[in-house]
Amino acid sequence: MEAQPQKRIAVAIILGTLASVAFFLAQGTTGLLGAAFLRTGEGEFVAAASPAAIAAAAGGSGRKDDTSILTRNIFDHEQGSILTEEVEEEIVDPPVTDLDDVDPNHLPTCTGSVRLVAAVLNTRLPEWSFAAIVGAAGKAMLYRAGQAVDGNQLIAIRSESVVMEQSGRACRLGMFGVEEAAPVARPAVVAQAEERPTPPGRDEGNISASDMESGITRVSDTNFRVTRGLVDQVLANQAELMRTARVIPHEENGRVVGVKLYGIRRNSLLGRLGVQNGDMLRTINGFDMSSPDSALEAYARLREADNLTLSVVRRGQPMTIDYNIQ
CATH class of the missing domain: 2.30.42.10 (PDZ domain)
Structure with a gap:
């Protein structure tokens, strides 16, 4: 008689163990299936959505476009469409000053008493380019780009001319009268160009x-x-x-x-x-x-x-x- 209770206890233990194993197997199988069907494009897993979320998602996919409603504007037909138009922002370049991107071949002639008598241009090392310029004092001095000559900044040095800044504008100072004639509206500049020295070899100041x-x-x-x-x-x-x-x-x-x-x-x-x-x-x-x-x-x-x-x-x-x- 004592063997019957012990046998029943053993059967209960075995059945309980099988039930636990079956539960965990079912839970694991459900997780694997969810991972297989709910994997995102980036390889991440998402949780199963609730019925309410599924219903909301289904309804969202069938949502009607409200553009026509906003266009007709049923609340104020005189005003018309209340859609906000996207206005492209106009990109405005910073103002270009008179000294930026200057073309030395199309510049007015510099005015005043400054006179270019010589220039050394080094295209490989521009900092070694020099210009000999006679100022108001009548003495020729060597200048580099960036230095001031009688209050006028020297911008660039070329082989036969220099670019200077006068009153905030770029101008061209040629050597030995090779510069182009000034515009007709500026006769004083033309007269000054005619008074400049003659080309090398005929300059009276040359050292004999x-x-x-x-x-x-x-x-x-x-x-x-x-x-x-x-x-x-x-x-x-x-x-x-x-x-x-x-x-x-x-x-x-x-x-x-x-x-x-x-x-x-x-x-x-x-x-x-x-x-x-x-x-x-x-x-x-x-x-x-x-x-x-x-x-x-x-x-x-x-x-x-x-x-x-x-x-x-x-x-x-x-x-x-x-x-x-x-």
Whole structure:
């Protein structure tokens, strides 16, 4: 009799275990089926929607377009459609100033007493481009783009002209009268252009061979005596000096270390001063020629200097050339 209760307990345990296993199997199967049929496009799983949500989704898919209702505007037919029209925002470019994107070939001629006598254009290194301009004081000075000449900013340097800013507008200053004639409405500018110097070779201010012979005394290959009068004449006629050589910045390992001088003839001004074709100029009186700012500073002090020392490299060998200004 005692065996019957124990047998019943064992059967109950087995049946309970089978029921639990069946429940978990059913739940797992439902989850797998839901994952298979409710997977999103991005590979994520979503929960099963409630009947209310399903009904709302079904109703939403059949929703009528209300555009026609809003267009007819049943509340105020005189006003008409109350649809909000999409207005494309107009993209307005920032105002272009008179100095932006200027064409030097179609600019008015600069007015005033400024006069261009020489220009050195370096297309590869624009910061090494210079222009010799005579201002109101009557003295020619070297300028770079960005500097001011008698209150007028120098914008760009070309081979035979420069672009300047006068009264907020761009203008063109040509060299030796090569610029185009000014408009008829500006006769004063035309008259000024006619008074400009004649082309090189006929300029009365050019340094003659006799002036160079009398102003330069050769003591040795690296030592010279120069008269103060010749120095002043050179500074007053910078076009002559700039025509005697081509100045090209020399780079080593991507860094400018000096300027090379080409096109020097023996009877030219620099040739008579002991400078040879192909020399690389490193310093002038200690001012490094590796930057245009330093070169301009050395040039500015030339007028007051009593002695001048050039540090050059000739055929790979460093040397110095000394000048005693008397």
